[in-house]
Amino acid sequence: MGAARILSVSLSEQGGRWFASFTCEAQRVDAAPPRAAAVGVDVGVKLLAVLSTGEMVPNPKHLSRYARRQARLQAELSRRRGPRKGCAPSKRGQTTKGRLARTHTKVANARSNGLHRLTTRLAKTHTVVVVEDLNVAGMTAAAPRGRKAGLNRAVLDAAPGELRRQLAYKTAWYSSKLVVADRWYSSSKTGSRCQTVKAKLSLAERVYRCGQCGLVIDRDLNAARNLASLAEAVCTGTASGAGTSWDTIPANAHGEERSMASARCSSTNCEDSSGQPGQTATAAEQSTAA
Numbered sequence: 001m002g003a004a005r006i007l008s009v010s011l012s013e014q015g016g017r018w019f020a021s022f023t024c025e026a027q028r029v030d031a032a033p034p035r036a037a038a039v040g041v042d043v044g045v046k047l048l049a050v051l052s053t054g055e056m057v058p059n060p061k062h063l064s065r066y067a068r069r070q071a072r073l074q075a076e077l078s079r080r081r082g083p084r085k086g087c088a089p090s091k092r093g094q095t096t097k098g099r100l101a102r103t104h105t106k107v108a109n110a111r112s113n114g115l116h117r118l119t120t121r122l123a124k125t126h127t128v129v130v131v132e133d134l135n136v137a138g139m140t141a142a143a144p145r146g147r148k149a150g151l152n153r154a155v156l157d158a159a160p161g162e163l164r165r166q167l168a169y170k171t172a173w174y175s176s177k178l179v180v181a182d183r184w185y186s187s188s189k190t191g192s193r194c195q196t197v198k199a200k201l202s203l204a205e206r207v208y209r210c211g212q213c214g215l216v217i218d219r220d221l222n223a224a225r226n227l228a229s230l231a232e233a234v235c236t237g238t239a240s241g242a243g244t245s246w247d248t249i250p251a252n253a254h255g256e257e258r259s260m261a262s263a264r265c266s267s268t269n270c271e272d273s274s275g276q277p278g279q280t281a282t283a284a285e286q287s288t289a290a
Contacts, residue, residue, distance in 0.1 A: 039051050040230070044059075044158070050223075052225045062157060073100040077097055115163050116166065127177065129177070130228060131180055136156075188201055191212065196210055196211075
């Protein structure tokens with residue numbers, strides 16, 4: 001372990017606890033490259049993640065574990081005297097508010113811990129990690145009369161965006177690569193054996209059945225295998241429609257540069273092992289969404 005120089009420190013309070021965050025300057029030794037092959041990661045709600053290796057990571061559903069306690073504390077807080085003009089909040093109200101905040105902090109910490117364990121293991125043990133560019137904002141959009149409220153909470157509790165964010169910098173730390181498949185890539189509708197694309201595949205169909213080759217496989221596992229095969233094609237430059245020249249456009253909110261070889265191709269982000277976003281490879285655009 002080498003020495004590090006502390007540049008700054010900031011204090012923050014969350015859920016009744018105080019934290020000191022240090023900004024340090026340190027010499028980082030590059031980790032040895034992972035030896036395992038590429039892995040596709042299909043993120044979901046019923047299962048937190050399904051890997052192309054066949055491993056199925058269960059979803060702990062941290063928010064559901066504390067839902068009843070949070071509802072009880074919220075109802076209790078609504079009966080307390082809250083802060084209003086000319087009137088200070090009651091002591092019991094402040095106590096209940098603090099208890100409610102601590103339950104939210106517990107949920108957030110448990111969720112973060114589980115995602116860190118998963119993303120660190122993936123970045124350390126695989127050369128390439130492939131995920132989908134999910135439209136989380138669209139998936140959690142409000143529906144009339146709150147018909148999607150439960151599903152929206154479940155998607156946000158799984159935190160697919162946070163999983164991708166952690167993989168983005170951890171793959172750079174551990175000398176692996178991150179490939180982000182375009183959101184229009186039909187990973188679920190495409191058969192992983194014969195690459196036949198189905199015209200329709202409802203969310204209720206949890207088993208993929210291919211009428212062309214007779215493949216019967218779990219829907220999420222099929223999608224993860226398609227993502228893994230996409231990684232090999234993209235990183236070797238053999239993906240259909242991949243170009244040799246790249247026109248870089250401004251980086252997005254995650255700090256990842258986007259490139260586009262042609263209007264006919266959809267982009268797949270690929271970061272190099274130096275920690276900086278590398279060139280973006282392309283895969284053939286699919287006409288239907290996953």
